[in-house]
Amino acid sequence: MASHRRPARPGIVRAGKAAVLSAAAVAVAASAAVPAGAAPRATPADVRSRVGALYEQAERATEDYDAAQEQESRLRGRLDAVQDELARGQAAVNRMSDALAVVSGAQYRDGGVDPSLALLVSSDPAGYLDRASDLARAEGLQAGRLDRLRDAQRALAQQRAEAGGEIAQLDQVRRRLAARKQAVRDRLERARRLLATLTVAQRDAIGYGAAADGRTAPAGRVPDLPDLPASSDRAAEALAAARSALGLPYLWGGTGPGAFDCSGLMYWSYRHAGVTLPRTSQEQLGAGTHVPLDQARPGDLVVYRDNASHVAMYVGGGEVIHAPYPGARVRYDPVNMMPINAIVRP
Structure with a gap:
C-alpha cells in the first residue's frame, strides 16, 4: 500500500543536524575550559563576603589573643612576686636551720652529763643550779626556734605549691596564645589567597584594595568634619593622638606606636590622654557611659558587631578613625560601615 506521508525535506534535516553538532561542540569547549571537578571562579562579590567573614573571625581571634596576652602579663607578674617571696622564705629557713644546728651542737657538747648526777658531783651546787637555769632557758629558746623553723618550712611548702600553680596556669595561657595566634594566621592566609584571585581594580572595587587607604591623612582624602567639640578634654587629646596615627599599618596584637x-x-x-582603657574591644564596650548614636561626640568609642569584635573612634560628621584589618592602614571610614553595638564615652 502506498504511503501518503510527505517525504522530509533534505535541507531541513541537514540544518537540524548542524545545529545539534554546533551545540555539542560548544558544550565540549565549555567543559574543556573548566577542568572536571574544579570549583567555579569566585566573583568579586563572593570574595568580598568571604574575606569579610574571615577578617571578622580573625578580629575575634585577635581580641582573644590580646586578652590572653594581658592575662599572661598579669600571671608573669604574680609568678615573679611568688618566686621572690619563695627565695626570701628559703633564705630565712636556711638561716634558722644553721642557727639551730649551732645551738644544738653546743648543747650536746656542754650538756652530755645527766643534770642530777652533775649536781651530785658539783663542788658548787648553787652555781650549778644557776647554770642549769640558764640551760633551761636556752633549751626553751631552742624549742621556740624549732617551732618557728617548722612554721617557716610549712609556709615555704605553701609558696612552692602556689608557684607551681601559677606556672601551670601560665603554661595553659601560653598554649591558648599559640592557638589564637595560629587561628589568626590561618584566617588571614585564607583571606590573602582569596584576594589574590582578583585584579587590583576588583580589589579596589570591593573595598579591600589600596584605594581604600586613600581615606588617610595627610596623603589622602580627609573627611569634611564639622567643628564639633569633643566630649571632654581627655577625649580631645585621645582624638588628636588617633589622628596622628593615620596612615600607620594594621598589626594584630599591636598597641603602637608604629602599628x-x-x-x-x-x-x-587614650593613654596619651592619661586614661588607661581595657585592652580588648569586648572590655572597652564596658569602659564608659553608653550614648545614642545621634549624641555621639568626637573621642567616643564605636563598638561594632554583636560580639564587640571591632572598635573605632568617632570623629564627627558620621566618620570614625580605626585600624581596619591586616594589610590596611589606620584611616577614616563611615561610622555605619558595619553593625554598631554601642557608642561608649570613656
Missing part, C-alpha cells in the same frame, strides 16, 4: 590593631589604637590613643 595597631583596632582596640590597640583606642588603648594607645
Whole structure:
C-alpha cells in the first residue's frame, strides 16, 4: 500500500543536524575550559563576603589573643612576686636551720652529763643550779626556734605549691596564645589567597584594595568634619593622638606606636590622654557611659558587631578613625560601615 506521508525535506534535516553538532561542540569547549571537578571562579562579590567573614573571625581571634596576652602579663607578674617571696622564705629557713644546728651542737657538747648526777658531783651546787637555769632557758629558746623553723618550712611548702600553680596556669595561657595566634594566621592566609584571585581594580572595587587607604591623612582624602567639640578634654587629646596615627599599618596584637590593631589604637590613643582603657574591644564596650548614636561626640568609642569584635573612634560628621584589618592602614571610614553595638564615652 502506498504511503501518503510527505517525504522530509533534505535541507531541513541537514540544518537540524548542524545545529545539534554546533551545540555539542560548544558544550565540549565549555567543559574543556573548566577542568572536571574544579570549583567555579569566585566573583568579586563572593570574595568580598568571604574575606569579610574571615577578617571578622580573625578580629575575634585577635581580641582573644590580646586578652590572653594581658592575662599572661598579669600571671608573669604574680609568678615573679611568688618566686621572690619563695627565695626570701628559703633564705630565712636556711638561716634558722644553721642557727639551730649551732645551738644544738653546743648543747650536746656542754650538756652530755645527766643534770642530777652533775649536781651530785658539783663542788658548787648553787652555781650549778644557776647554770642549769640558764640551760633551761636556752633549751626553751631552742624549742621556740624549732617551732618557728617548722612554721617557716610549712609556709615555704605553701609558696612552692602556689608557684607551681601559677606556672601551670601560665603554661595553659601560653598554649591558648599559640592557638589564637595560629587561628589568626590561618584566617588571614585564607583571606590573602582569596584576594589574590582578583585584579587590583576588583580589589579596589570591593573595598579591600589600596584605594581604600586613600581615606588617610595627610596623603589622602580627609573627611569634611564639622567643628564639633569633643566630649571632654581627655577625649580631645585621645582624638588628636588617633589622628596622628593615620596612615600607620594594621598589626594584630599591636598597641603602637608604629602599628595597631583596632582596640590597640583606642588603648594607645587614650593613654596619651592619661586614661588607661581595657585592652580588648569586648572590655572597652564596658569602659564608659553608653550614648545614642545621634549624641555621639568626637573621642567616643564605636563598638561594632554583636560580639564587640571591632572598635573605632568617632570623629564627627558620621566618620570614625580605626585600624581596619591586616594589610590596611589606620584611616577614616563611615561610622555605619558595619553593625554598631554601642557608642561608649570613656
